Amino acid sequence: MLANTAALRAEYRNVWVLAEVLNGEVQKVTWELLGAARDLADARACELWCILLGDGVSRAAQQVHSYGADLALIVDDPRLARFDDEAEAAVLIRLVERYRPEILLAGATTRGRALVPRVAVKAECGLTADCTGLAIDPATGDLLQTRPAFGGNIMATIRCSQHRPQMATVRPRVMAARDYDPSRRGKILAESLLPGEAGSFKTVLEVFHDADNAVNLSEARFIVSGGRGLKDAEGFSLLKRLADALGGAVGASRAAVDSGWIPYSHQVGQTGQTVQAQVYIACGISGQIQHLVGMQSCDYIVAIDKNPETPLMKLADLAVVGDLYEIVPAMIRALAKT
């Protein structure tokens, strides 16, 4: 809502983190958000609340306390078992109106990015997408939100000084979770789902969890990615073995996806996903700008290519010149020895 005076803004208090719940399990990005939000709450001398929406989420209360939340606000209902964005948004809008948080953070995941815009529009407040940096401006108390735009070619800092709450989605794998402290205690506040909030817009009929792809690209520490240089679909089974050896996920360039070698859900880049892995291993990917914008903010980039002059080989921290079909199996063997 419009909060253009200090008195109006003072009516909004506490930092909220919306937990990312998948198949009843709270996801790692939530612990990262709690880590970042703990600092914000301390800077604002207020409480940190974790919002748990889903089926069976009550049992995660102790976990969210252990990762830094002062209070777990829980709506535990079987009708929230599957992702009904309109239902979750309706609940969240009601909670926001009732408890008036100053800041609300959610993961910049497909669910977070579907749900929070719906809430921000109704709550008439600002929302910043896919943040990689958050800080409190000591002068005003406003949340300073830094995010990449233009595929990471520009970093923009965004402020929302006249509206409350301030909302942001935060990129997974950027913020640091606090150490798990099982002795940490907190409060619990339970709310119910109200009639009409669930199921009036959509019914989820079927959920498919891709077990082969269980380590998803946005959460993976290691990504092994393949491009045109693989020459065929078979090459991806080799990359999968390297990814498995590292406990990582398999990515792909647009060229590999468009050749039908691997499903689109693996595509990294402008028309695929943006990833933020700790280590990105590009195998036979030349590195068109459309690919680079999706992976250039990974911490450590390895490229394997016969041609040392490709854009990706020049961008990489480690450029391995040679035949990936000889080098990748050797890498798998070398890792097995460690």
Place this chain on the structure above:
Amino acid sequence: MKIVVCVKQVPGTSEARIDPETKRIVREGIKAVINPFDVYAVEEAVRIRERIGGEVIALSMGPARADVVLREAISVGADRAILLSDRAFGGSDTWATSYALAQAVRKIGDVDLVLCGKQAIDGDTAQVGPGLASQLGWSQATCVMAIPEIAQESLVVKRMHEDGWDRCRVRLPAVLTVVKDINQPRVPTLRGRLAAQKMIIPTWGAADVGAELGKIGLEGSPTRVVKTEPPPLRGKATLKIEGSAADCAEAFVRELRLKGLV
């Protein structure tokens, strides 16, 4: 079925420039293209019309020259187009943009379905689609990879998630955002191109769609870009290794260890 498809004109990749004054993206004088995700939204809208009949209306908010992307939509089968353009819309963030688009959808009237690309490649927010659904009070589904069923009052869609997908029945009217997997866009025919050239595209301003001035443009935008800067530079230079596969693999493991990564 009456379908509105939202398309955005975006600067071609790697031409990002920021106005030092407004901190907003400079769009003047830069080669503009149709947002890549929107091409799939247009194609899907046309396919639905070909399957069950109806009308496809392409809608874009932007400067006067954004008619180019609307003509692209016409060339591959959209029936007509509307350009939402007014100085008063300048500087709109995603809240104000979704409001302006919602006003246009209301003015078009009797719309059953709005299709958008998953996100635009300039702002990368993915917020306007669900924001538009919220402004209209309609159903939404994001990252849609297939529409297996279309009925009178509802659709069945398949949504892509990080860990798999789900299938859900969504009540109409609805706003969907689509990903690349949903179809293989067609190439415009000569006839399509001619139709696009000849098409008269009406421009609607803020007053035409009854937009409240306090809800559009900079004033209607809760967020402000206060600073822009280049991303942090990547660390040191590239370490290049070549030699036997075993040597390379050893060097790879050594580097990862040195960095504390394995």
